Amino acid sequence: MRILQMNLSDYALTGGTGIAMHRLHNALNKVGVASKIYCSRKELGTSDTVMQKRSYQVRVLEGLLRRLEIQVGLNDVCRVISSLNIQKTPFYQEADVINLHCIHDEFISYLTLPWLSKKPTVFYLHDMWSFTGHCHYSYECERWKTGCGKCPHLEIPGAVKTDNSHLEWKLKNWIYSHSNLNIVTPSKWMYSLAKESMLQRFPIHHIPYGVDTEVYRLRDKQDCRKVLGIPQNKKVLMFNSLSMKDHRKGGDLLLKALEELPQTLKSEIVLLTIGGGEGLPKDNGLQTVNFGFVNSDDFKAILYSAADLFICPTRADNSPLVLYESIACGTPIIGFNTGGLPDLIRPGVTGLLAKPENVDDLRNHIVHLLSDETLRNSMKSQCREIAVNEYSLELYAQRFSHLYRNSLN
Numbered sequence: 507m508r509i510l511q512m513n514l515s516d517y518a519l520t521g522g523t524g525i526a527m528h529r530l531h532n533a534l535n536k537v538g539v540a541s542k543i544y545c546s547r548k549e550l551g552t553s554d555t556v557m558q559k560r561s562y563q564v565r566v567l568e569g570l571l572r573r574l575e576i577q578v579g580l581n582d583v584c585r586v587i588s589s590l591n592i593q594k595t596p597f598y599q600e601a602d603v604i605n606l607h608c609i610h611d612e613f614i615s616y617l618t619l620p621w622l623s624k625k626p627t628v629f630y631l632h633d634m635w636s637f638t639g640h641c642h643y644s645y646e647c648e649r650w651k652t653g654c655g656k657c658p659h660l661e662i663p664g665a666v667k668t669d670n671s672h673l674e675w676k677l678k679n680w681i682y683s684h685s686n687l688n689i690v691t692p693s694k695w696m697y698s699l700a701k702e703s704m705l706q707r708f709p710i711h712h713i714p715y716g717v718d719t720e721v722y723r724l725r726d727k728q729d730c731r732k733v734l735g736i737p738q739n740k741k742v743l744m745f746n747s748l749s750m751k752d753h754r755k756g757g758d759l760l761l762k763a764l765e766e767l768p769q770t771l772k773s774e775i776v777l778l779t780i781g782g783g784e785g786l787p788k789d790n791g792l793q794t795v796n797f798g799f800v801n802s803d804d805f806k807a808i809l810y811s812a813a814d815l816f817i818c819p820t821r822a823d824n825s826p827l828v829l830y831e832s833i834a835c836g837t838p839i840i841g842f843n844t845g846g847l848p849d850l851i852r853p854g855v856t857g858l859l860a861k862p863e864n865v866d867d868l869r870n871h872i873v874h875l876l877s878d879e880t881l882r883n884s885m886k887s888q889c890r891e892i893a894v895n896e897y898s899l900e901l902y903a904q905r906f907s908h909l910y911r912n913s914l915n
Contacts, residue, residue: 507910508540510601514608515547516555518801522827523632526692526715527607533716533903539910544597546613556597558613560588568612579668581640582610583677589614593621601625603910608632616677620684626913628688628906630713631696633824637678637703639671640664643754643822643845650675651702663754679704688913690906692825693846711909714849715830716902719894721803722834724886725811734812736795740776741876744813744837746828747781747796756819756842763819763869764792771873778813780806810835814882815857815875819868823847834893836886840871854881856889 513527527543531554534541541554548557560568564587571585592598592614604627610616633642639654641647641664649655655672682704689710691697697712731738745760767775777794800806810816816832818841825846832839833850839857841847842864851857858875860867875882 507907507914508600508602509534509542509605509910510597510603511541511543511605512607512609512614513543513545514611514613516543516545516550516552519547519549523608525827526632527630529716529718529899530605530902530906533899534906537900537903537907539903539907542597542601544592544595556595558588558592564588572612576667579640579666579670580674580677581664581666582612583616583674586613586615589618592618598622598625603628603913605630605906605910610635616681619681619687623685623687626688626910627686628690628909628913630690630692631700631824632692634696634699635664637700637705638664639673639675640666645822675704682707688909690909693849695846695849696824713902713905713909714897715825715827716899717827717830717834717893717897718803719834719898722807722810722831722893724836724890725808727811730808730812733808734778734795736776736778736812739774740793741771741774742776742778742813743815743817743872743876744778744780744809744832745817745819747779747798754820754822756821759821759842759863759865759868760817760819761790762865763872764790766865766869767873771876775876778809780809806831807835810837813837815840815872817841817868817872818847818851820844820847821863825849830893830897833889834897836890838875838882838885838889840868840875842868852892854885856885856892 511527511531513524515524517524517528531541531543543555546558548555568585575581575585604622604625606629634644635642638644638650639657641659641662644650647658653672654675657669657671660666660669687708689700689705689708690713691700692715694712700710728738772792775792777792779796780800782799810832816837816839818826818839823845829839829850833856839851841851842862843859844862848859851859853859858871860871
């Protein structure tokens with residue numbers, strides 16, 4: 507089989523989506539399924555990736571169409587007229603199956619889906635945008651089930667100036683009515699949403715992300731801390747360096763939970779952060795070591811292994827890759843019981859789930875696990891076992907290979 511992965515970027519420019527796509531791409535090639543990538547933003551420079559080409563005239567026209575889209579509140583739906591030529595590219599013509607990932611935002615016009623999906627097409631849902639009137643995550647709003655309109659969250663990512671969410675919903679619904687897709691979700695939560703959405707007309711499958719369990723593996727905690735220069739007697743909490751302005755990621759909730767920790771415990775804690783966000787305020791009263799954006803999987807595995815706990819305070823998320831990486835390294839997780847987090851944070855097994863938005867519950871779980879080394883050690887082995895048995899890259903590739911073959915048949 508020859509598979510064409512289609513994503514806005516070929517790696518990390520689209521965050522976890524691009525990384526998940528690239529891991530699938532590599533895993534497929536390792537098991538003998540030929541995979542290539544078609545993208546709008548190329549950063550790796552490999553021969554199995556081709557970047558979408560646009561002439562100067564087309565870029566100017568698409569820029570004008572973008573302004574029009576923004577004015578009428580139909581961001582990222584129609585303007586990318588260059589995607590009309592995708593069917594003419596050798597990568598598309600040679601492919602047996604098309605696998606779509608993040609295709610909006612200056613990459614593919616949704617209007618081309620009926621033509622693209624004339625070949626067997628799989629659509630991997632990394633957020634809710636594909637079936638809402640504009641937003642990536644709808645929080646408590648369920649208007650996407652019935653047609654959107656009168657949107658209560660115009661300002662959240664996917665933000666629009668004009669509420670034409672009902673029109674965008676209808677346009678997407680019409681496009682899907684002329685398309686032929688297999689829908690895939692990485693979390694059970696997203697699977698259940700897709701079943702209630704306009705996508706219910708298509709076959710819907712659940713395939714979780716994969717993680718390289720040979721790189722993300724159990725490592726000696728003392729050795730890892732020695733490499734990082736972290737005192738052996740400290741309790742280490744790890745989390746993504748979150749922008750305090752990103753409401754969805756819950757940095758404000760984590761900050762409140764940390765502020766309310768017992769003072770005696772605060773003196774024992776080191777905060778270990780990664781990522782490009784601005785992170786927590788420097789005057790948070792806790793020793794903080796920020797490694798910034800880490801591109802090396804090996805180094806990230808050392809960071810996870812040096813930590814006692816990984817904290818994921820997100821308010822809404824599909825299936826964060828950091829959770830897969832953390833459990834593969836044997837590091838228990840604490841997060842809120844929301845979105846796809848319960849798939850990987852299994853209470854008493856791989857971590858603890860706090861009630862959504864409940865800072866007291868989050869703080870109490872942190873205190874509880876930091877004070878119970880026996881429970882953490884029990885979780886460590888269970889984390890690793892679940893990662894190997896359920897989320898290896900080989901399984902990731904096999905599950906998609908099976909779906910590709912079925913779609914061809």
